[in-house]
Amino acid sequence: MALDVTDLRSFYASSLGKTAHHLVCGHLARRWDNLAGLSVLGLGYATPYLDHFRGQALRLLAMMPAEQGVVNWPSDGASASALIDDTMLPLPDSCIDRVLLAHALETAEHPRELLEEVWRVLTPGGRLIVVAPNRSGLWARLDSTPFGHGRPFSRGQLHDLMRETLFSPVYWSEALYTPPFNRAVVLRLAPAIESVSAKLSLPGAGVVLVEATKQLYRLVGVRRIRRSLPELAPALTPALSPRPLGSGRDVA
Template sequence: MPLDVVDLRSFYNSPLGEVARRLIGKIVRERFSNCTGYSILGFGYATPYLGIFRDEAVRVLAFMPAEQGVVNWPSSGHSASALVEPAMMPLPDASIDRAILVHSLEITEHPRELLAEIWRVLTPGGRILVVAPSRSGLWARIDTTPFGHGQPYSLGQLRDLMRQTLFSPTHWDEALYAPPFRRRTLIHSAAMLEQVGASLSLPGAGVLIVEATKQLYRPVGVRKAAQRALPGFEPRFAPEAIGVAPALRVVKGAGRQTPNFAPVSV
């Protein structure tokens, strides 16, 4: 069941949510270090990680799924957030340079359709950054945070899903090594625990972060289009006479018919 946008906003307004925003946001910024002149799309609940791009990107959009709800973002100026269907985003093809998915892939009912739609709106060579709960992490096992809801992923599952939807993974990262507890001592030591866990590549990180590029071909769609273009063939089991055909003649007095193999024009 998708999280409500009110719960997501409340989490990121808490001290533990601020820790998650800071630690994940650091990696997001490292991967998308220079977005001058780019169009950036955040899907799910990505607003805590989009503010850093507003001063350099041409446009920054925050799309939220209909099941989750939407909040106005940013708090000042023109709104850049919208409530959308994951498989039918109101964007033209190849109109987005960078996409960030947070609190979306693990909750959506059809993750392949979501990634296919992201593929459609990305420009050739566009890049996507997916943040998803790690199956082996503690954050996915405790439902007191948004990362404890939905379907967590292993590294292999996330890699296969990206490749099936025609994305080429180029970089992997992990974050949230600190446990998801609201104790003040753990919150204050979260940065140190994150540094130790990342430097030693310890297991048990809370989220997986994968960066991938859009492949410039879609073999599945081409194959389906070719199949639709093939003519239909109907089997015919009844043989047709070619060349000669037997004609019947009556033999007088014989009381029976015998075939007369006279040529018949066709």
Template sequence: MPLDVVDLRAFYASPLGHVARRFIGRAMLRFWPDCDRQRLLGLGFSTPYLSVLGIEAERTIAFMPAAQGVVNWPSPGLSASALVEPTLLPLPTASIDRVVLVHALEETESPDDLLEEVSRVLNPGGRMILVVPNRRGLWARMDGTPFGQGRPFSRRQLSALMRAAEFSPEHWAEVLYVPPLQRRILMRSAYAWEQIGLGLSLPFAGVHVIDATKQFYRRAPLRATRRSFALRPILLPQPAPTPRAAKPSGSAGLEFPSPRKPHAG
């Protein structure tokens, strides 16, 4: 069942949602400390992070999937959010500098088509931040948060998807080691959980955060050529002709000499 925008907004308003936004947002800011003069697009439910990343951006847009719903963003001023089909974005090719995907890849039926569309709207050398639930993490195993919905991914699966869409991962972070429970003691010790998980490189982080760059040139696909083997006559070597004896003048053509008869005893 697709995520609903009302549930997403309620999650980020909760204490656990504040924890998720803080640690994911820190990883994003490490990758992109400055988006000055950049055209920034958020796809999925990315508004909690666009409010931090898009402060200095030239233009910031929030696209939300049709199956999820849309909310007005930002609250003051003109709205910069719209309801779209994620694999058919209403943007020209190479019109965006940076894209942030949150609660998007795990919810789509065709992840490869989604990344292909993101690659289309990004200009050459554009960058993408991808936030996806970790298949081995606790957050993907418990459905009390948005990261427990949809399809989680392993690191190998994400690498293959990005490579097929011509993205090159530049930085990779794993965050949210704290268990996804609304307990006050866990909320207070969330920073300690993150430090222990990062220090020991534990495999059960809740979320992958990847900074990837669109490659400048796309590989030209190799097309197999068909060879038609038509039936052709086979030329075999012929024996050399035996020379014929010349006839007297007036006779036409050449003929072989008659065989001699053996003499009788």
């Protein structure tokens, strides 16, 4: 079940939420360092991360599922957010260059259908980043943060889901090694904890990040099977039928 949008907004306004945003956004910024001329879509509750790309991308859109609710975004200027059905995106085919799923896949009723819709709206060669709770992480075990709600995923489960929906993973990473405790000393040490844990590839990260590209499958053509045709004997010349009586003049 999707979280209420007010709870998500409150979390990212807290000290713990700001720390989580900073740690996750570092990975996103490294992967998408140049969005000039590109259209970017955030699905779920991705607006805290989309803020980082303002002024870079040609177009930024934020779409939130009806079960969650929607907030106006950005706070200044024309609104670029919309309330949607996550299995029927109100977009034409192949119109988006980058899609970010945050607080979306784990709460989707039909995650495969959601990814199929993302595949539909992505341009050929377009890229998707999924930020999903890690099944083996501490953040998924505590419901005090949004990452503790919904269905967490292992890397293997995400890989299978990507393959089933015709996405090809090109990058894997993990974030939020810092315990999900809103304490000043923990938050102060968060960057150091994150750096050391990532270098040592320690288990127990809070979220798994996967970047994947849209695969285009060409329909397999029907094979031309050469069959050995039987040798045919020359056809007999048909005999002329007799001329009907009275059809011509008699020769004297």
